[in-house]
Amino acid sequence: MTAVGAARITSAQQARTVAAQLATEFAVDAAHRDRDRALPFAEIGTLAASGLLAVTVPAAHGGADLPPSEVAEVVRLLAVADPNIAQIPHSHFVYVNLLKLAGSADQQRRYLTGVLDGAQIANAQSERGGATIADIATTVRPLADGQQFRIDGVKYYCTGSLFADVLAVLTKLDDPEGTSGLPPGQYVAFLPADTPGVRIVDDWNGLGQRTTGSGTVSFEGVVVDRDQLVARTAAVDAPTAYGASAQLLHAAIDAGIARGALTAATDFVRDKSRPWFEAQVARAIDDPLLIQRFGELAVTVTAAEAALVAAGVAVDAAVDAPERVADASIAVASAKILADRAATEVSSALFEVSGTRSAADDLNLHHFWRNARTHTLHDPVRWKYQHIGRTLLHGTPPPLHGVI
Template sequence: MTSQEAGLPATAEGRAPLRPSPARRPGEGAERVEVLDAPGALAAAARLAAEFAAGAVSRDRERILPFEQLDRLAAGGLLAITVPRAFGGPGLPASVVAEVVRRISWADPSIGQIPLSHFVYVNQLRLQGSPEQQERLFGEVLAGRWFGNAQSELGTRHVRDFRTTLTRDARGREWRLNGTKFYCTGALFADWIPVLAHLGPDGPMHVAWVRRDAEGVSVVDDWDAVGQRTTASGTATFTDVVVGEEWITDYAEVFTGPTTYGSFAQLIHAAIDTGIARAALDDAAAFVTTKSRPYPDAVAIHGIDRAAQDPVVVHAFGEMELAVRGTEALLAEAGRAVDTADGGLSAESAAAAALAVAAARASSTRVSVEVGSRLLEVAGTRAALSAEGLDRHWRNARTHTLHDPAAWKLQHLGRWAVERQLPPRHGQL
């Protein structure tokens, strides 16, 4: 199916060519990964972030998909950090996952975003999988394999409206999966693709777990966005894909009672934006101290010889530092709130987590976009040159923060502040 047939815009002229799936087939060459404790996970994230940052500008400019970097994440055990202890994993809490993602996103937010759905669907499996499903799929993660996603669709009434369907085959013993998904971040790189679908024509939502190399599965890199250019968040098509009963988990049931399912996902989104904001500020500081020229009035009035000594520039950096520290603090608070709710789930604790995450997400949206833009203001004209790559911070922030409207986070915070109204239960809060 072409992009036009799928209802997608035509490929932009001059864009980098589409890249095929990686040479490694799903499940090949994987070995059991190291089980990391919290300090080990954070140290590994910091180490890999330093390595990934070195190539971030060229990957963005040339649209080089990060297959190698993602393999490093998986092989190093970072994608297995939420596998429950009962199944051989470390079962690290949401706050640690958020900090791992923040550190990786500081280096390259495309690499930070791609595993988001992996962590979300490990969580879905933890909540809704049968013991047999958990044993098998958690074992896959501990062997270095990982999950993508096929959730959102283009052209439906709203973002939580889906057409993809699981229907019984003629014999009634297997299901057939049919549908087309978009924004399938992670699917191109993954071993397994969890697919959100109706069970029957109008049935409740379930997750079909299919291998990326299964017959009838097509994953196309037709993602062509302003920012987050290397997430390959394009189209996945499923045509009469055979799905056994043992590879289906309930989805709708997650939201029938108190849950942190949506809060966990949104916490990771906030971590991505927070990483972008800190990286933008760090790169702005490095540029101003090494490449920017002082403004003539600052030289004449204050007798300075470096742009970094300009009081106007220093004041701007102070404002940006304050904003970034604020969103980092809100992210940490939100992580603790999700941890607390997971340790004692109730309507009150789940709501507290949702509201804390909403605050972090609203703040990280505003701050990442503002700092990504303002860094060009303080760094000067040279900073706008494509060769410097500083524009990627704003482009990445502006693109990723469109995922969920921050205005609705403020709505739910406002309803709580005014009338103590609990937020709704769904996957986007």
């Protein structure tokens, strides 16, 4: 794992302060990076060097061991400035959490030490071609000695892979003879991004989140050692806060987009918009209908942010209390619904309240809507309504599949 001499963050307040400082810096050229699809290598390097990527490392390994709520606030602050940069480390935090929940002591020491030094983990998880996204075709097969394994497969939407030191590769054990001695199931292989047989392709062409490095990664005859494999079952097949923590960060990104879009709309109307003649006012900001609409949008954003805070509290409480995991998942589902709604509504309403001038392509104000529309596709909120309703009416807990 690559060390970049990262700073050490020791408290939640320090993490928030650093995140706010970086957000101010990253916001300056965010629209230009999006317009030109200029990948934020320098910015991600700055993020890694800041120590923010290590805030969830346990204290026993030298980290701040911040709770999920604080990580969500860090991500939200970054997303207000540039949701691309905020999404890139999402998988990093998810797989650090996997190591904490399911990694051996040696694996934790090995990989978390690298994270403390600034190393970045990216996902290689999603696939195409299966009946659903839950079907994993990428295999990990034992070699003759039983201590090494071969990985073959292709992954898509590998956010952050272009910037990563380590890839976390979701695989399915293919060992019908049981020669490895490992139980069947899914395993995450942690391997250096430059491992022979790994090919990272910069082919992400989404309409939004253009600079997240979410391209294709292929694995052909990639050899890994046994101690690079972490069984996923301990995190996703038991009541843990693993899924809720991951979804909380997605909600934080959407809430950040909503706040960023509202701020951009406010600034534009104050500085550039002309009033509609029927309002009979000298300034657009004095139009009573605009004032009303901004009030409505502000409530929408504030509600999403409040739900995010409440969900963070619920997830924090569930980290060491399995009996609270279901409540945490429902709280996060509610927050994700509100953040999804806020991000898409406010980023669209930006043009409604700002007027024709705001549609000029060179301003690239549409990057808020494109980012919101793209990121909110990550997992459908319609199923979150289902889980909330079933829990309320039937008393049945949400499923343990890691995406609620």
